[in-house]
Amino acid sequence: MSEAIIAYLNQERERYVExxxxxxxxxxxxxxxxHKNDMRKAAVWLSERLEQAGLEHVQILExxxxxxxxxxxxxxxxxxxxxxxxxxxxxxxxxxxxxxxPPFEPVVRDGKLFGRGxxxxxxxxxxxxxxxEAYLKTLGSLPVNVKFCxxxxxxxxxxxxxxxxxxxxxxxQADLIAISDGPMVSKDQPxxxxxxxxxxxxxxxxxxxxxxxxxxxxxxxxxxxATALVKILGSMKDEQDRILVEGFYEGVHELTEADHxxxxxxxxxxxxxxxxxxxxxxxxxxxxxxxxxxxxxxxLEINGIYGGxxxxxxxxxxPAAAGVKLSCRLVDDQDPxxxxxxxxxxxxxxxxxxxxxxxxxxxxxxxxxxxxxxxYIRAAAVAYEAGFGKKPVYIRSGGSIPVIEVFARVLNAPVxxxxxxxxxxxxxxxxxYFQLENFDRGTATLCRFWQxxxxxxx
Amino acid sequence: MSEAIIAYLNQERERYVExxxxxxxxxxxxxxxxHKNDMRKAAVWLSERLEQAGLEHVQILExxxxxxxxxxxxxxxxxxxxxxxxxxxxxxxxxxxxxxxPPFEPVVRDGKLFGRGxxxxxxxxxxxxxxxEAYLKTLGSLPVNVKFCxxxxxxxxxxxxxxxxxxxxxxxQADLIAISDGPMVSKDQPxxxxxxxxxxxxxxxxxxxxxxxxxxxxxxxxxxxATALVKILGSMKDEQDRILVEGFYEGVHELTEADHxxxxxxxxxxxxxxxxxxxxxxxxxxxxxxxxxxxxxxxLEINGIYGGxxxxxxxxxxPAAAGVKLSCRLVDDQDPxxxxxxxxxxxxxxxxxxxxxxxxxxxxxxxxxxxxxxxYIRAAAVAYEAGFGKKPVYIRSGGSIPVIEVFARVLNAPVxxxxxxxxxxxxxxxxxYFQLENFDRGTATLCRFWQxxxxxxx
Numbered sequence: 001m002s003e004a005i006i007a008y009l010n011q012e013r014e015r016y017v018e019x020x021x022x023x024x025x026x027x028x029x030x031x032x033x034x035h036k037n038d039m040r041k042a043a044v045w046l047s048e049r050l051e052q053a054g055l056e057h058v059q060i061l062e063x064x065x066x067x068x069x070x071x072x073x074x075x076x077x078x079x080x081x082x083x084x085x086x087x088x089x090x091x092x093x094x095x096x097x098x099x100x101x102p103p104f105e106p107v108v109r110d111g112k113l114f115g116r117g118x119x120x121x122x123x124x125x126x127x128x129x130x131x132x133e134a135y136l137k138t139l140g141s142l143p144v145n146v147k148f149c150x151x152x153x154x155x156x157x158x159x160x161x162x163x164x165x166x167x168x169x170x171x172x173q174a175d176l177i178a179i180s181d182g183p184m185v186s187k188d189q190p191x192x193x194x195x196x197x198x199x200x201x202x203x204x205x206x207x208x209x210x211x212x213x214x215x216x217x218x219x220x221x222x223x224x225x226a227t228a229l230v231k232i233l234g235s236m237k238d239e240q241d242r243i244l245v246e247g248f249y250e251g252v253h254e255l256t257e258a259d260h261x262x263x264x265x266x267x268x269x270x271x272x273x274x275x276x277x278x279x280x281x282x283x284x285x286x287x288x289x290x291x292x293x294x295x296x297x298x299x300l301e302i303n304g305i306y307g308g309x310x311x312x313x314x315x316x317x318x319p320a321a322a323g324v325k326l327s328c329r330l331v332d333d334q335d336p337x338x339x340x341x342x343x344x345x346x347x348x349x350x351x352x353x354x355x356x357x358x359x360x361x362x363x364x365x366x367x368x369x370x371x372x373x374x375x376y377i378r379a380a381a382v383a384y385e386a387g388f389g390k391k392p393v394y395i396r397s398g399g400s401i402p403v404i405e406v407f408a409r410v411l412n413a414p415v416x417x418x419x420x421x422x423x424x425x426x427x428x429x430x431x432x433y434f435q436l437e438n439f440d441r442g443t444a445t446l447c448r449f450w451q452x453x454x455x456x457x458x
Numbered sequence: 459m460s461e462a463i464i465a466y467l468n469q470e471r472e473r474y475v476e477x478x479x480x481x482x483x484x485x486x487x488x489x490x491x492x493h494k495n496d497m498r499k500a501a502v503w504l505s506e507r508l509e510q511a512g513l514e515h516v517q518i519l520e521x522x523x524x525x526x527x528x529x530x531x532x533x534x535x536x537x538x539x540x541x542x543x544x545x546x547x548x549x550x551x552x553x554x555x556x557x558x559x560p561p562f563e564p565v566v567r568d569g570k571l572f573g574r575g576x577x578x579x580x581x582x583x584x585x586x587x588x589x590x591e592a593y594l595k596t597l598g599s600l601p602v603n604v605k606f607c608x609x610x611x612x613x614x615x616x617x618x619x620x621x622x623x624x625x626x627x628x629x630x631q632a633d634l635i636a637i638s639d640g641p642m643v644s645k646d647q648p649x650x651x652x653x654x655x656x657x658x659x660x661x662x663x664x665x666x667x668x669x670x671x672x673x674x675x676x677x678x679x680x681x682x683x684a685t686a687l688v689k690i691l692g693s694m695k696d697e698q699d700r701i702l703v704e705g706f707y708e709g710v711h712e713l714t715e716a717d718h719x720x721x722x723x724x725x726x727x728x729x730x731x732x733x734x735x736x737x738x739x740x741x742x743x744x745x746x747x748x749x750x751x752x753x754x755x756x757x758l759e760i761n762g763i764y765g766g767x768x769x770x771x772x773x774x775x776x777p778a779a780a781g782v783k784l785s786c787r788l789v790d791d792q793d794p795x796x797x798x799x800x801x802x803x804x805x806x807x808x809x810x811x812x813x814x815x816x817x818x819x820x821x822x823x824x825x826x827x828x829x830x831x832x833x834y835i836r837a838a839a840v841a842y843e844a845g846f847g848k849k850p851v852y853i854r855s856g857g858s859i860p861v862i863e864v865f866a867r868v869l870n871a872p873v874x875x876x877x878x879x880x881x882x883x884x885x886x887x888x889x890x891y892f893q894l895e896n897f898d899r900g901t902a903t904l905c906r907f908w909q910x911x912x913x914x915x916x
Contacts (some may be wrong), residue, residue: 003784003823031769031771031772032769032770032771032775033768033770036677056476057871077645092767092769092771092773094769095670095768098669103634109786116836132777156771156772183675197524197674199774201774203772207733209736209737210735210736210737211556211884211887211888211889212553212887213735213886213887214857214885214886214887215757215759215761215785215787215886216655216657216787216855216857216858217641217752217855217857217881217885218735218752218856218858219745219752219757219759219787219856220637220752220755220756220757220759220787220856221731221740221741221742221748221749221751221752221799221856222735222737222740222741223737223740223741223742224759224760226641226760226762226763227691227695227759227760229763230688230692230760230763231692231695233685233688233692234688234689234691234692234693235692237685237689273679276668277667277668277671277676277680278667278668279666279667279668279681279812279813280811280812280814281811281812282679282680282812283679283680283681283810283811283812284678284679284680284681285678287869290679291679293678293679294674294675294677294678294679297678298678298692299673299677299678300684301673301678301685301774301776302682302684302685302688302765302766302777302780303673303766303767303772303773303774303775303776303777304684304765304766304767304768304773304775304777305687305688305759305762305763305764305765305766305780305782306764306765306768307686307762307763307764307785308760308761308762308763308783308800309550309552309761310762310764310783311489311490311552312490312491313489313490313550313614313820314489314614314615314659314761314783314785314820314821315489315549315761315783315886316639316657316659316662316759316761316785316821316858316886317761317762317886317887318759318761319760319761319762319795322760322763325766325767325768325772325773327459327673327772327774329673329674329677329678353738353739353741354737354739354740354741355737360744362771362772363774368676388587397675398674398675398676398677398678398679399672399674399675400674400774423675423787426669427672427675428670428671428672428773428774428775429669429670429671429775430669430670431669445548445684448820450562
């Protein structure tokens, strides 16, 4: 029976790519208030698309921020209900000058669909939509019940989704949550992610004198906020890249020898990664491999720093202000609010005289973990092998999908990640793309996954 | 005889202010290549103005950068020849949003002329032009010979003026160099500056991975250039604001008790300065007062810092690059090229693995000193007392006019600073202005100064 579905998907492939381009053309950048209208445009586009796919109860549900798109198909009595989560918002596209083709003018080159949001998350979300459509258009039914819940604020850390999930817990109730919003290990190696890092993001601003000052007349006699910022940030890490914020590592489970061994078994080349990133060497916390550093260890990262004159030439001033955008990736039992409090305390203790500091938390998400032995994870393994012709490996990912923890907790259901992206697809970076071959493999995987889930329970 | 000149200056005052506004309206920002045409426009405007003032041999002389405006009046045989130096270029105007009125739309409020370049250096230069004109229009002659040499690259550290002075040494030959391009101690306290700090300015850029990376997938596993920058900059100063670059203080003369005493005698309120700058406390190198820190001690200052995402919200990335604009104010026998070499060595020694660093020197100027006992400085003291009704105090200034050292060395002539600006006039900052009362006091001072110089020698 899956042959008919696969045939349908192949036959409609060109239309899917064109639709996906139309979706990417909507610049749904949630971080910028300039794109407020585009957010709704993307939500409307998506709801119409879900309607065409044969889904029911399609609704645009309001939140205090961008709306959530909901749709369902609930005609498989006795079968599990899957909540398919995704997001229609995308990261900002800058630095624009580094894009080879404009971020919101999608184009296919060498089987890759380029455009902001291609892999994160528009094309991956679209594999879910297309698979459901293919089932409904060919068989008229699905082996499971499905609910779509697509938000528009994932890239700004889902500030309104926790409240939404809480207030719509009944509507969203499900037996599992399925998410396609991340990368596999590599193009020829499917993988199942059973852990994600959490995130605690902050913005910190230091203010010094009332305005920029002439550095000749005032330099040396008044605290420079950029220098103060450097001192504060410099105090946060030692030479071995260990984070010095007091209590930062509380709740982090030290990796056991078995854990190290499991990481060693993942096919992965640090040398290839080094070359891909074009750096002389990889770097990070002593005593850990690249994969461990980027998935099982917490971080404190400067995402952006600014202060004073940035234009052409030199302007010899003492700047009036300086700031930084920082974020911590968290693991195991670390808590984003607790980390914010600890970093804030550290910042306040290290702020020199003559400047004032303000700090706010802008992102929060708890770490996530599911046992690789869970029946739904096993079903995913069977499905990936069917879709990719190769057994998946089990990995933890360094990324964060803060809302996963909310879903798992509020809906009390396991989360299964069904990722079809690739690490090299420039997620959050210029020239983001999606390898279209994985659209075919991904829909084939999903097709089998729903069969497995539908057949494995009643 | 000076009464007639002063009367002329008073009578023409309104015209002078209007002309000055026209001068300020030309956005002659030397740091930006966008203003290339405005530089020439300012030079042409100025040359026409000097011609009208009665000066001769008015010429726009080319350099490898912006042109120099030259003019002279040489009909006082046996009298000293003064070279009047100034600059027609101005600092960039940003941050634009902090200006109460647009920087290049000059306006008078409460006797203050607001606009970019008002005090630095257009109005101060204009006191010189107006004084010479007043002499020539009333008496038909000056008590001295004068040559004007007005450049258009002072705000970018006069890269082409040393070569120009060398190749035009005969044309520029003079017995003294007179410069009006700095601030007095305060509105009611004229001062004579007998020392200036030097300047060595650098731009430093760190490159990490080929592009911005997703901080979840790569964070912790690759060197972050912003973090590396923070480490490098953090290593340059200790907790007492002492500069840790090896050999940095070589050539700095430790202040004697007599020096400290001379600084204490300058009427100056640290508390007023603190309030004016709107900071909780002043700060700086331990063991020195504000005036000492800002004029007799060297500095290492961050003028601008940048890296990664600076827009609205948070973008969780590992940035591909980060950079800083740094400058050192130098004193006594410190040498800008030597300081650049030392800072470069420090940067290279502190650059962490996984990033590459590039560094270039963008500004250089040696420190300057003249004895307060020099006859021309004494003449200036008499002139200030005549113009302001109060004896001047003797000060060192923290600012830098790199070309002063070039003039002093190549032309082998003493430099006399005749400053009519004020510290609070927002030089290099938003809302720059010039207190117009000092246009009257300044021209009166200059009027007397030329008399003193013309009479004191033959």
